[in-house]
Amino acid sequence: MLIDSYGRTVDYLRVSVTERCNFRCQYCMPEKPFSWVPKENLLSFEELFEFIKVAIDEGVKKIRITGGEPLLREDLDKFIKMIYDYKNDIDLAMTTNAFLLKGAAQKLKDAGLKRINVSIDSLKPEMAEKIAKKDVLKQVLEGVEEALAVGLKVKVNMVPMKGLNDNEILDVLEYCKERGMVVRFIEYMENVHAEVDIKGMQSPELLSVIGSRYAYEDEGFDGHSPSHYYKLEDGYEFGIIEPHKDDFCKKCNRIRLTAEGNLIPCLYFDEAMSIHDAIKRGDIKEAALVLKEVIRTKPEKNRWNDDDHEVSTRAFYETGG
Ligand code: SAM
Numbered sequence: 001m002l003i004d005s006y007g008r009t010v011d012y013l014r015v016s017v018t019e020r021c022n023f024r025c026q027y028c029m030p031e032k033p034f035s036w037v038p039k040e041n042l043l044s045f046e047e048l049f050e051f052i053k054v055a056i057d058e059g060v061k062k063i064r065i066t067g068g069e070p071l072l073r074e075d076l077d078k079f080i081k082m083i084y085d086y087k088n089d090i091d092l093a094m095t096t097n098a099f100l101l102k103g104a105a106q107k108l109k110d111a112g113l114k115r116i117n118v119s120i121d122s123l124k125p126e127m128a129e130k131i132a133k134k135d136v137l138k139q140v141l142e143g144v145e146e147a148l149a150v151g152l153k154v155k156v157n158m159v160p161m162k163g164l165n166d167n168e169i170l171d172v173l174e175y176c177k178e179r180g181m182v183v184r185f186i187e188y189m190e191n192v193h194a195e196v197d198i199k200g201m202q203s204p205e206l207l208s209v210i211g212s213r214y215a216y217e218d219e220g221f222d223g224h225s226p227s228h229y230y231k232l233e234d235g236y237e238f239g240i241i242e243p244h245k246d247d248f249c250k251k252c253n254r255i256r257l258t259a260e261g262n263l264i265p266c267l268y269f270d271e272a273m274s275i276h277d278a279i280k281r282g283d284i285k286e287a288a289l290v291l292k293e294v295i296r297t298k299p300e301k302n303r304w305n306d307d308d309h310e311v312s313t314r315a316f317y318e319t320g321g
Pocket residue numbers: 021027028066067068069070095096097117118119157158159186187188189190191194316317320321
């Protein structure tokens with residue numbers, strides 16, 4: 001079992017398989033200038049899998065594939081199957097912008113994927129285009145329908161931003177409610193890669209918009225999920241991810257692996273250790289030692305509320321959000 005210095009059990013690994021993306025969401029990625037990590041610096045799926053086996057053997061029970069846009073990486077279904085075949089009771093999930101999901105959902109499910117989280121920031125084609133800097137909506141929604149049709153569990157992530165999609169909070173909630181999908185509103189997390197003038201919305205503002213149409217009850221937190229859940233009178237549940245709150249880190253159970261092989265103990269904390277060379281050398285023992293050291297040094301909490309670190313320099317498209 002992996003237990004950090006604050007007594008938290010770490011059993012959730014998020015694996016970013018690529019930092020590249022076919023969108024340029026305003027809150028995540030600059031449009032230009034851009035230099036990607038050269039492909040030869042990335043770990044292959046076989047190499048990532050070597051590390052994943054170590055992590056599973058040490059007690060990881062949940063793996064989320066993310067990016068960048070994970071569906072840009074070829075043979076993703078084969079990677080998922082490698083993990084599934086190694087331990088078929090792993091909670092295997094993916095976060096995607098869904099642009100390439102249509103035509104791929106069945107293959108991913110057959111490979112062992114259980115759940116997906118899809119980012120939908122707007123249901124208006126022009127606004128979706130403005131946020132992602134690309135005409136995306138139709139293809140995204142078709143991908144979502146296909147995922148539901150093949151039986152994948154789908155949750156939706158929305159980042160509400162003032163003056164952009166703040167008038168669509170209820171629309172997105174209702175779109176999800178009609179389809180039995182949980183929606184989670186994510187408070188915008190400040191970072192140097194985003195457009196400078198973005199103004200996010202925090203949970204009291206979001207709740208006041210939702211409360212203007214629906215009565216809701218506070219359900220608290222569900223296990224280790226960072227999402228604070230609320231229930232409408234008809235039983236529908238939605239969540240708000242509130243990284244700016246003080247207690248956000250108390251139950252954190254996760255670490256992150258980038259496509260280059262950097263192991264990151266905390267999303268909003270610049271420290272990381274690399275397993276790249278150890279894995280390239282086939283030195284599994286060394287990779288396991290790095291994993292344990294990252295767990296040992298996992299910080300007590302993120303730096304959102306730390307005055308000296310107001311804006312994160314780490315890119316969410318690199319760490320997988
Ligand atoms: N490309 C995939 C997607 O968009 O779902 C996976 C990677 S993306 C980095 C993962 C999640 O991080 C998305 O739900 C996205 O909305 C969220 N995200 C990215 N930048 C963010 C920011 N600055 N603040 C809050 N959430 C952010």
